[in-house]
Amino acid sequence: MFSLIVGGQQSASHVQRFNLLYYDALRLARTKDLEFVLKSFESELQLLVAEFARGRTFVHAGVVGWKNQAVVIPGTSFSGKTTLVTKLVQAGAKYYSDEYAVMDEYGLVHPFPRPLGVRRPDEFETTRVDVASLGGTPGSKPLPVRLVISTHYRAGARWRPRELTRGRGFLELLANTISARSQTKLAFATLPKALRSAEVLKGVRGEADDVVEAILEKMT
Amino acid sequence: MKRANGHSLPKARKDDLVTRQITGELLVYDLKRHKAFCLNNTAATIWKNCNGKRTVSDLAATLSNDQESPTDEKVIWLALDQLEKSYLLETRATRPVGLPAISRRSLIRAGILTAVTLPLVTMITSPVAAQGATPITDVVCTGRHQSDPGGCGNNPCSPPAGSKCINGPGNTCKCA
Numbered sequence: 001m002f003s004l005i006v007g008g009q010q011s012a013s014h015v016q017r018f019n020l021l022y023y024d025a026l027r028l029a030r031t032k033d034l035e036f037v038l039k040s041f042e043s044e045l046q047l048l049v050a051e052f053a054r055g056r057t058f059v060h061a062g063v064v065g066w067k068n069q070a071v072v073i074p075g076t077s078f079s080g081k082t083t084l085v086t087k088l089v090q091a092g093a094k095y096y097s098d099e100y101a102v103m104d105e106y107g108l109v110h111p112f113p114r115p116l117g118v119r120r121p122d123e124f125e126t127t128r129v130d131v132a133s134l135g136g137t138p139g140s141k142p143l144p145v146r147l148v149i150s151t152h153y154r155a156g157a158r159w160r161p162r163e164l165t166r167g168r169g170f171l172e173l174l175a176n177t178i179s180a181r182s183q184t185k186l187a188f189a190t191l192p193k194a195l196r197s198a199e200v201l202k203g204v205r206g207e208a209d210d211v212v213e214a215i216l217e218k219m220t
Numbered sequence: 221m222k223r224a225n226g227h228s229l230p231k232a233r234k235d236d237l238v239t240r241q242i243t244g245e246l247l248v249y250d251l252k253r254h255k256a257f258c259l260n261n262t263a264a265t266i267w268k269n270c271n272g273k274r275t276v277s278d279l280a281a282t283l284s285n286d287q288e289s290p291t292d293e294k295v296i297w298l299a300l301d302q303l304e305k306s307y308l309l310e311t312r313a314t315r316p317v318g319l320p321a322i323s324r325r326s327l328i329r330a331g332i333l334t335a336v337t338l339p340l341v342t343m344i345t346s347p348v349a350a351q352g353a354t355p356i357t358d359v360v361c362t363g364r365h366q367s368d369p370g371g372c373g374n375n376p377c378s379p380p381a382g383s384k385c386i387n388g389p390g391n392t393c394k395c396a
Contacts, residue, residue: 030363051349077376167245167258171344174256180346184249188240192247 004041006034046114050100050178056110057103057183057190060176063096063112064088065139066219069146070109072101072194074176080153080208082116082126087212089136096139100178107193108142145194147218148172150202151211159210161203166192169200227314230279230300231272233307250307254346257306262287263339266299267308276300276313287337294330298322299339306341361385364393 001024007017019037021029021044029040050058061074062081071088075081082098089095097112104110116134117126131138150172151161164172173191174180180187199218205211238249246264248257259267262283269282276296284291297315301322304312320326324338361377364385372385372393388394 027363047349165245165258165260166242167247167260168342170242170247171256171258171342175344175347177347178349180256181254181348184238184251184346188238188247188249192240192242 002041002045004037007032008034046099047178051182052179053102055105055186057187058178059101059103059173059191060099060178061101061173062098063101063109065094065096065143066092066146066216068143069219070096070101070143071147071149071215071219072109072145072173072198073149073151074101074173075150075152076176078119080151080205082118083153083208084149084151084211086116086118086129086134087208088215089131089134091212091216093136093216094139095131095136096143103190103194104142105190105193107190107196108144109194110142111139113138144196145198147215148195148198148200149211149215150200151205153206154204155206157204157206159203159205159214161201161214164200164202166195166198166200168202169195169198172200172202228311229272229275230270230303230309230313231311232267232270232303233310237308248308249346253307255306256344256346257308258342260337260340262295262337263299263302263341266296266339267303270300270303270309272311292327294322294327295338298324298327299341302339302341306343308341358395361393361395362388365391366393 003022005020007019009016016032018030018032019034020027021037021041023044028044029037031037059072059074060076061072062085063073064071064085071093073081073084085095085098095113096109097114098116099114100112102110102112113131115128115130118129119126148169170191173194174187177187177191236251238251240247244261246259246267248259250257265283265286266279269279274282276293279296280291280293283296297319300309300313303309327338358377361372364372366372366387372387377383377385377395383395385393386396
């Protein structure tokens with residue numbers, strides 16, 4: 001159970017109380033910044049849904065749609081998923097998610113189109129940006145996966161990926177699957193289906209524009 | 221499985237594993253250690269035939285038959301080494317005295333490159349759910365205690381990027 005205790009200034013004194021967020025007895029946040037506490041609440045709630053959703057496998061990944069096929073970019077936070085998703089959307093791809101690839105029992109990817117969490121250089125906090133403000137549109141129908149891009153940013157690197165087998169691609173997805181431990185059998189049923197007709201590329205990348213160009217070339 | 225001469229024969233582990241065969245590869249999940257493996261066709265064929273009754277020679281013959289190409293026993297030993305390190309064997313084969321450690325590189329160097337693909341077992345550690353979480357700040361992490369339900373949580377924390385909220389000294393948590 002989540003508990004949210006809103007602090008704020010007491011009218012009779014100058015004492016400003018902390019805002020607190022708990023999950024059962026575990027304190028998740030203690031700060032005077034209410035906005036931060038609410039963001040933490042949203043994030044933890046999403047994580048809970050991602051771990052225990054019935055019949056759905058949530059992979060920590062960015063997703064866009066292109067010509068009725070999905071590009072999935074698995075990766076941890078700070079790996080540059082949102083940057084790639086933003087560039088792809090600006091290039092005309094449909095926005096599916098910058099956080100989770102939600103896969104059903106047939107291996108199709110469903111949209112999870114929350115506002116993009118854009119992080120400016122050297123900043124920890126993200127700013128939520130609506131996809132429409134980027135000139136993009138959210139996708140609405142489930143798509144088969146055509147391409148999986150496993151990458152992270154390294155300044156000056158050139159995009160020269162190697163192609164992985166489906167089995168190795170499965171490990172790349174499983175390494176980012178929220179319910180890998182709690183719903184292993186479901187992940188073992190879903191992810192191979194998602195990779196049925198997908199190509200999996202892995203490599204470090206430099207600036208996003210080069211990768212975006214290569215991705216769109218693959219998708220056409 | 222032990223033979224009369226005291227030597228044991230390799231036997232694949234069956235308990236607490238989830239497996240799925242895909243084209244040319246076998247996916248395995250160890251529910252006890254939370255590790256996932258991808259076995260290429262060679263490693264998978266050898267593993268599936270480790271029944272505690274087949275010798276290394278038998279396994280080499282089985283693989284030769286399966287892949288329609290002669291197989292050196294060193295290829296089997298390489299696979300067995302990898303399978304043992306991955307805790308995928310219940311019983312391992314007794315190694316002949318004097319048999320040196322075998323690596324993929326040593327086989328290639330020795331010219332043992334047949335039409336049979338060398339065995340390969342790739343492993344990852346399965347993530348805990350919190351690793352997929354949105355990061356927490358250092359302040360939030362250090363405000364947690366190891367004795368809290370869920371402990372330090374193992375959430376990614378930033379800054380520094382790439383660190384996690386893990387156990388610190390005593391009952392504390394720290395980003396590292």
